[in-house]
Amino acid sequence: MREPRNPFRLRAAEQIESEQAFLRLFGPGMLDMIAEAHLWDRPCVFRSAAGGGKTTLLRLLTPNVLLALYENRGIEEVNELYQRMVDMGVLSEDGPQALGVFLPCTRNYAVLDDLDLDTTRKDRLFFALLNARVILALLRAVLTLHRCTYPRDLSRITVRDVPDSLLSLGASKLNGGADLHSWATQVETAVCDAIDSFDPWEAMPPGGADTLTSLDLLKPGVLSLDGQPVAGRIVLMLDDVHLLTARQRSTLFASLAHLRSGIPIWIAERFEALAPDELLSSGQQGRDYEVVAIEQFWRGRRKRFENLAYSVADRRASAATQVEVSSLAACLDVSLDSAEWHIRFQDILAEVESRVRREAVGQTKFSDWLQHENLLAGSVRDRAINWRALEILLSRERWQSQTRLDFVLPRNEFEERTDSQIRSAAELFVAHEFDLPYYFGPSRLVALASSNMEQFLWISGDEFEEVVSAAIVRKPPRVSAGRQDKLMRRASDVLWNDIPRRSREGTAVRQFLESIARFCQHTTFLPNAPYDPGVTGIAISMSDRERLLDSSYVKSRPEHGQLARVLASAIAHNLLEPTLDYKCKGSFWMVLNLNRLLCPTYWLPLQYGGFKEKTLDELSAWLKAGFRRPEKAESLL
């Protein structure tokens, strides 16, 4: 395939062919996710929306990548990763100490559940195929790790003390790699041929089991190559488990819990595998397995995600073949303080200042505030924002005018009340009113990713495209604030427009999210900015959430049943970011923030924290008829 022109476009781990390229592009910060998990003790489930980075993480332990990492450990750009893998016990100075066996769960397992067979026979077929594939993936991984040729060197693999469980699979002899391979290929071929046959399927394939017996082969010391153990530790990595049927998935999880094999097992699945009730409860920790919900992990560690994103962006930028740039962030304008914006802000300052002075005319209480030195300090842009913040304060005072007398307000109250929140609101109001760029700069670019790496690569790829294009026409590799803002708004529009196409119940999901966004916009742009810097989410009480989880309740209230399905679909596609048990006003809430990339279309800020509580009836009404702005409400829109 061709060399990547814009490496940000290589989104999925699978798209990056060579191990060296994969390692160059891998951000070691990803390992933060697993550093806190009990990886080796019990099954570990990685869950996220599409593009969260699950497969990337699994690929790191595959033999080719481990070998490449070991061989290139002296190179600066992979050294940090190497050290962290050493700390995890995966690598040492002697080479790879662990071996990852990567097995994607394809759809043809699910087909087995559609056969005219009883449940027991379906399960036996399912485990027969799964065991066969675990064995095939294991044998291939072992030979790869030891640089042997597959399948020629299978005979060099031996099985010590063949576990009894393996003999129950139906093979007559399983002494070595060649036997195992032959048996597993035979089982897989038989099942696959049967699934794909034009004629009705009459015979059961050979071999079967009621559980994942092949795990016994992954135990330390069971497999040897030329008489030596194949690896210190073998990890089974099952990817795309959401492609199994719900029944197969629960059977598999139950089987793993029952086996308690002590074999490290990593399972990656998308949120969509979860039923609506599981989604609304956000898939909490299982008793028998560890759960890492990737986006939620990063939401709780925003600074670390920001660092990871910068690191990934820099690695991608460095890998570009047509432009010599080592950092994307360095190519992005970060402020509007440059000379080209100076005159514009002078006009804005003059207009806002005169508006505030007109508003304050005849009111002595603002006299000290109007002469405050903060209104004269900083760049012309800072001053414009400070005056706009004062205008918000005036608006708040106007609302309270009946309860406060016209005494001069103290200077220090102005300082206390013009905090970073109100300044953020003022910045947004100025940008909206004067049509200035708002969504620009590296930190807002990362915020717009909503803790999802694929989303980050998409939008940063759009910005890097500008850098590549600039290089072609021999212009400086710089993306102006205005251009960044345009690109982010365009990406936001694309995400909105894609909702009906890409999500289940897409039309209803879009209408519901539009209602949330329009409500947030209305509340954010009230003249007194009551929830500065703005509102970007809603919340339902935890007791209402319990009702949505209650099947008899949703049956009795079908409109709430539909609301539950729409919420689940939006969460599964990372369009709403849930936070459970958020304490506010003496109650507990499930906060549902909009995906940050949905914000630009509605001029919403990117900070978290601003939400409004809603009842299920209110939200159901939005689902049906959409949000309607109160007619008499004062608004800056």
Place this chain on the structure above:
Amino acid sequence: MIDTDAFRWSTYVQAEGTDLRDLFEMHFREPGRSVCYVLGRGFDPRMMLGLELVLPLNRLGNCSVVLLEFNEGENSPSRRYAGWAEENLDRLRDLVKSPNVIDTRSVAVLAPDGRRIGSRSAANLFRRPEELAEYTDIIVDSSSLPRAIVYPLLAKLLHLVERSPQSSPSKNLFVLAAENAEIDSRIVEEGIDEDADYIHLFRSGAERMAASGEPKIWIPVLGERQALQLRRIYDLVMPDEICPVLPSPSFNPRRADDLVLEYRELLLDQFRVEPRNFIYASERNPFEVYRQIRRAVLDYYRVLAPLGGCRAVVSSVSSKLLSIGALMAAYELKRARLDVGIGHIEAQGYRIEDETLVRSLAPQSTVVGLWLTGECYA
């Protein structure tokens, strides 16, 4: 190994418009024709065009109309066009009078847990050759059938017709498609599945772990506004080599260029397709699509055989007509025991952009007929 020169459809019969009418007029002149006409119940205003052409011409024979009903789920966006589907049904009932009959069959599209099982259900609509014994002609009208139904249904019918006892007279299998690019572009898929899948009967080769070291070749037949579908099929296939099929020659001579422009980022930046890998096939000739795909797959097999072989996956996100060409190639190669899958993605339903226009355009559609097997090949 398959003979690379012995094309199954090296000669073929394809006709459209008045040519197709003349062909059927001549065909049905012979008395005693017993026709099994399979069509889908749907909202597409082109649903009845094929039957309205064929039925009046088969004056000397009889016709069993097999009407396939498929429920895309309570929340399918297509439900808003239930009225259109009812109108089509009324036209069908008006047209089909005794001795002709309507045999309505339900195709389960969704399993109780919401999984898609439509392609498997479609393959099971006809199970044995005896079920076709009474017919001389089988006509599948793909105009209002989704690809996930058409592919396995046609493949299974081809298989059953070929398995008919030697003693029975040769059966004819036709496929009809009412083509109208304008209408196609205004019927938009909504609620596209999160994951693509292989079509039933064409899945196993691509998913075998024992062959996972063999490179995968993906041959997608391109159509407009299908970026999301292509991306998701790509995620399923994870190909090592991609050979996109572009429509050329085409009515709009710039259509192939426009497609490359539309998918520039996807094909060139994300998938990193080698420009020399593009394959060209006429936009109105599915037999050429078949020939081109067949040749490309066989070339890859031949070249990569010394290195352990390869696996091929075909997909079509283009018109129904060209999709049938992709199916023909996959069918022939599967019969030759080559690992060829058909990657596909489905949607919850459809939305029509500009309903009035679509209605007005329907009568201008061209019914195209392909004669896949039977007397003309004897």
